[in-house]
Amino acid sequence: MPSATAKIVAQFECDQTPSKLYRVRYSGNQSLKSRSRPAFTVSNDFKTAVEQHLTWCSCEPTPFVSLFGDQNHAMNWAHHLLEHGYHDVVLLEIDSSRLGPLFRVRDLVTNHKVQTTLPEYMYQDEYLVLRKIPRRSILNKISVELEK
Numbered sequence: 700m701p702s703a704t705a706k707i708v709a710q711f712e713c714d715q716t717p718s719k720l721y722r723v724r725y726s727g728n729q730s731l732k733s734r735s736r737p738a739f740t741v742s743n744d745f746k747t748a749v750e751q752h753l754t755w756c757s758c759e760p761t762p763f764v765s766l767f768g769d770q771n772h773a774m775n776w777a778h779h780l781l782e783h784g785y786h787d788v789v790l791l792e793i794d795s796s797r798l799g800p801l802f803r804v805r806d807l808v809t810n811h812k813v814q815t816t817l818p819e820y821m822y823q824d825e826y827l828v829l830r831k832i833p834r835r836s837i838l839n840k841i842s843v844e845l846e847k
Contacts, residue, residue: 700737707739708829711811713803719838720766720798720826721773722791725780731832734760746813752827753804753815763802764832766793768824777843790841797836800829 700708722731739745752761767773770792777788795801804825807813815822 704737704739707742707745708737708800710742711745711802711807712800713806713826716795716801716803716826717768718795719770720768720793720795721770722764722766722793722832723773723777723780723788723843724791725777725785725788727785731764731834733762733764733830735762737762737829746807746811749802749804749807749813749827750815753813753817753822762829763827764830766826766828766832768803768826772824774843778845781843781845788843790843791832791837792839792841793832794836794838795826797833798828799831802827802829 724731737748739748748761748763751757751759752763752765767776770790773790777790780788804813804815804822804827805819808815808819808822
C-alpha cells in the first residue's frame with residue numbers, strides 16, 4: 700500500500716473491534732475481496748470511497764468489504780435476502796484479529812463527517828475491512844435457510 704494511503708487509512712482505522720465479525724454471502728455476492736484497490740492521496744478520497752460504498756445503487760467499485768458486528772443483525776439480513784429470492788445464503792463468522800485495517804461506519808459518520816442516506820440502524824454495527832477477508836480468518840460457515 701502506498702505510504703500516503705497507509706497514513707490516511709491510519710487516521711480512520713478503529714481502535715477497538717469485536718473479536719468476531721460476520722459476513723453474509725449469497726448468490727450474486729460471493730466475494731471476500733473488494734472490487735478495487737485503495738489509492739487515497741487525501742483524506743477526502745477515503746471519505747468519498749466510504750460514501751460510495753454506502754450508496755447501494757452505486758456501481759462504483761470500492762476498496763471495502765462490509766461486515767456486521769452483531770450476529771443477530773447479520774442473521775436478520777440473511778433471512779431478509781432469502782425472503783427476497785436470494786439463495787445459497789451463508790453466514791460467515793470471522794476472527795477480526797486476522798483482518799487488515801477495519802473501520803466502524805458509525806464512527807466514520809459521527810466523527811469524520813462521512814455522509815450517507817442510510818438510517819442509523821442499518822450501519823450502527825457495520826464495519827468495513829480494507830481490501831479483503833482472508834480465508835484463514837473464517838472461523839465458521841453457517842448455511843441459512845428460511846424457517847418453515
